[in-house]
Amino acid sequence: MRAGDVGAYAALVRAHTAPALRAALLFGAGADAEDVVQESLVKAYRALPTFRADAPFRPWLLRIVANETRNAVRSRRRRGMTEAAAAEPDLPADPAASAAARARRRELLTAVAALPERYRQVVTCRYLLDLDERETATVLGLPRGTVKSRLSRALRTLRSTLSETAHV
Structure with a gap:
């Protein structure tokens, strides 16, 4: 992946998009959750050279998602918008x-x-x-x-x- 194998990164994206989206929703991204995840994945790709090979990828990515969500929530508050509720689970x-x-x-x-x-x-x-x-x-x-x-x-x-x- 670090050597530029786009297929390897695509596999990571497929494996971690759903948990990242769930995290963004639960951290309060609301309607911006998909944008937050997209931006997080782009930032993660750009930051791959700083990722420690011996560290787990999921927590590293979710930290980026948490930071991006915080930024989105702050931005939304500045614009005077309210948070959306998290999606309902299977009932x-x-x-x-x-x-x-x-x-x-x-x-x-x-x-x-x-x-x-x-x-x-x-x-x-x-x-x-x-x-x-x-x-x-x-x-x-x-x-x-x-x-x-x-x-x-x-x-x-x-x-x-x-x-x-x-x-x-």
Whole structure:
């Protein structure tokens, strides 16, 4: 790939576009998610000479996606636009179960969205993007201990918030 094999890079793009798009949506890119991913892939291609061959590609790319999403969100805020919601997942076929699952997901995403950004980012990486602690640290550019402590605080806050709404 570093030697200019476009086919090798195309294979990486195919393998990582869906997770990158999901990350962009979850980090708040909204309607700009596809543009964010496209820009991230271009930046990743240009930065390939700086990529460590012994490092995993996915966290490196998702860090670029996270940075590009932050830039897009800042730009959108400057323009006075609001964020779009993340896409709905596959839901159960039973209408009642589907409605309940949608309500639970909406409640959870609302609670995650209400977290301070530093907590929202670690929850998004660990649980919504299925990254491990090391990968989360890489994506967010944080020490692993910081990821652990923020995750602990975020989960405590979510438990409290969700238990309060369950009793209302």
